[in-house]
Amino acid sequence: MTQQPQNPRSESRMSGQPAPRPVHPAPAEQERPSFEELTAQAEAADYSSLAEHLDDEARAELGLPVAPAPVTIGHDLFQQVRVYFLDRPAKTAQLPDSVRDLLHL
Numbered sequence: 001m002t003q004q005p006q007n008p009r010s011e012s013r014m015s016g017q018p019a020p021r022p023v024h025p026a027p028a029e030q031e032r033p034s035f036e037e038l039t040a041q042a043e044a045a046d047y048s049s050l051a052e053h054l055d056d057e058a059r060a061e062l063g064l065p066v067a068p069a070p071v072t073i074g075h076d077l078f079q080q081v082r083v084y085f086l087d088r089p090a091k092t093a094q095l096p097d098s099v100r101d102l103l104h105l
Contacts, residue, residue: 041105042075043075045078045105047075047077047078047081047102048072048073049098049099049102050073050078050081050099050103051070051071051072051073053095054081055067058081059071062080062081062084081103082103085103086103
């Protein structure tokens, strides 16, 4: 093995460079929601917009009735739908932004 040259601290490549400055001002301090508040927000979300994006393949895999039958998506079913779409990034990419945002709750 060859020895790597050791640079003394005084010969740093960054010596003499100005310190980095933030690009934007720091955001204003505000209270962050608690875990319980975030959980309640996720459980109260309206998942109905997801139902129209479930094709026959998704419905079959999730054990849902075929296309013309309405599907009500609650929090528990949403978790299954979420896993289904997250396992299929190509299908997720075809969803509208609002539906993808819902999947990432």
